[in-house]
Amino acid sequence: MKIFKAAIIGLGPSGLAVNKILYGDTYNEIIAFESEDINKRDNIFGFWLTDWMKPFEKIIEKKWYKWTIGNKNTEVTHTSLDKPYCVISFKTWKKFCLETKNKLEIINKEVVQYFPEQNYFKITTTDDKIYYAENIYDSRSVKEKDGELLQHFFGINITVADNTFNENKLTLMHFTEENNVLHFMYILPFSHNKALVESTVFSKDVLHSSWYREKINDYLKKNNINKFKEQSSEKGVIPMFFAGEKRSINSNIFNIGIRGGACKPSTGYAFSFLIKQIQLLKYSKKNYVNIHNFLEAKMDKIFINFLKNNKEDGSSFIKLASNLNGNEFQSFMMGESNLLTKLKIINSMPKLLFIKEFFK
Numbered sequence: 001m002k003i004f005k006a007a008i009i010g011l012g013p014s015g016l017a018v019n020k021i022l023y024g025d026t027y028n029e030i031i032a033f034e035s036e037d038i039n040k041r042d043n044i045f046g047f048w049l050t051d052w053m054k055p056f057e058k059i060i061e062k063k064w065y066k067w068t069i070g071n072k073n074t075e076v077t078h079t080s081l082d083k084p085y086c087v088i089s090f091k092t093w094k095k096f097c098l099e100t101k102n103k104l105e106i107i108n109k110e111v112v113q114y115f116p117e118q119n120y121f122k123i124t125t126t127d128d129k130i131y132y133a134e135n136i137y138d139s140r141s142v143k144e145k146d147g148e149l150l151q152h153f154f155g156i157n158i159t160v161a162d163n164t165f166n167e168n169k170l171t172l173m174h175f176t177e178e179n180n181v182l183h184f185m186y187i188l189p190f191s192h193n194k195a196l197v198e199s200t201v202f203s204k205d206v207l208h209s210s211w212y213r214e215k216i217n218d219y220l221k222k223n224n225i226n227k228f229k230e231q232s233s234e235k236g237v238i239p240m241f242f243a244g245e246k247r248s249i250n251s252n253i254f255n256i257g258i259r260g261g262a263c264k265p266s267t268g269y270a271f272s273f274l275i276k277q278i279q280l281l282k283y284s285k286k287n288y289v290n291i292h293n294f295l296e297a298k299m300d301k302i303f304i305n306f307l308k309n310n311k312e313d314g315s316s317f318i319k320l321a322s323n324l325n326g327n328e329f330q331s332f333m334m335g336e337s338n339l340l341t342k343l344k345i346i347n348s349m350p351k352l353l354f355i356k357e358f359f360k
């Protein structure tokens with residue numbers, strides 16, 4: 001009977017990070033289970049360049065020092081010279097995380113269950129095969145929950161005529177007026193003629209892909225982009241609620257990624273936080289680390305409750321952006337805002353509603 005040092009359940013970005021950051025410099029034997037074909041996964045992860053992300057600077061695909069937040073009437077432009085917005089693709093992250101000294105065995109199967117037996121775990125897959133490991137890193141997560149808000153999106157990578165996009169400035173949020181849902185466009189101009197154009201919604205229910213496509217087409221038309229070639233697409237659902245399974249009572253089970261509470265639910269940003277989580281786990285004696293501090297998490301909950309209980313068309317986001325400079329804004333998005341920035345954020349929100357949500 002072979003007992004692996006660790007079993008990674010799910011080779012999304014967090015499972016991959018465990019292989020690289022925790023075991024990459026060891027000669028341990030690790031087993032990873034993945035139910036999907038991750039070679040087919042291709043999407044882009046955005047984040048601001050915090051200190052903990054600097055070790056990965058060489059695999060960053062593009063940086064933008066300017067971004068905008070607005071709607072048809074207003075546009076706020078932010079600049080940050082030392083903390084730009086960056087992207088890393090899943091494909092690049094996968095390649096980087098699989099180049100390690102340790103021996104990784106990848107099993108393309110779904111894990112049904114695992115439970116402790118003596119000083120190791122017995123793991124069962126759908127074909128009733130059994131595997132053994134000393135530690136479990138579990139990244140399976142619940143993406144949807146009744147009554148909770150979701151961030152859901154669909155985007156296309158397009159090529160267009162030369163000099164169509166300003167490749168130095170990204171559109172972080174361009175809000176459009178919609179019935180019953182909060183909607184914005186997210187545009188990543190990789191070059192003057194290549195961009196990811198994404199339609200994003202905050203609501204309780206995921207929409208049909210034709211809905212997002214219609215918004216993308218409307219946006220392109222309004223910006224006089226009538227001819228484009230679609231290269232690829234990406235879609236996703238990100239929970240706007242904190243995961244329920246954060247901490248396991250078994251000290252050898254590590255809940256990681258979104259499952260382990262890495263996502264900042266008010267924004268849907270999770271990639272850089274899950275990397276921070278694995279970095280912190282490396283030096284922690286515990287099986288769980290707090291990625292979002294108490295105050296940041298509380299503000300997130302207030303903001304989500306505010307979105308849940310009020311009709312929002314993006315004006316609150318634009319007001320918040322206009323009250324902050326680029327560095328303050330990115331510090332808030334990356335969970336590193338100081339007290340003054342927090343006060344500015346609170347000041348941007350409708351006072352009565354904020355107080356009501358605070359005491360809930």
Ligand SMILES: Cc1cc2nc3c(=O)[nH]c(=O)nc-3n(C[C@H](O)[C@H](O)[C@H](O)COP(=O)(O)OP(=O)(O)OC[C@H]3O[C@@H](n4cnc5c(N)ncnc54)[C@H](O)[C@@H]3O)c2cc1C
Pocket residue numbers: 009010011012013014015033034035036043044045046047109110111112139140141234235236237238256257258259268269270271272274
């Ligand atoms: C298209 C897309 C774009 C995103 N863009 C950004 C972004 O720009 N910035 C940002 O910060 N965040 C972004 N996110 C959010 C977040 O970073 C991702 O959701 C990220 O993939 C979360 O990583 P994870 O490892 O926690 O979970 P996942 O990526 O969901 O990985 C879990 C893996 O486990 C596998 N699995 C599940 N159940 C089993 C089982 N029983 N047995 C075996 N395998 C199993 C799944 O197939 C999956 O591959 C994006 C998400 C998506 C979907």
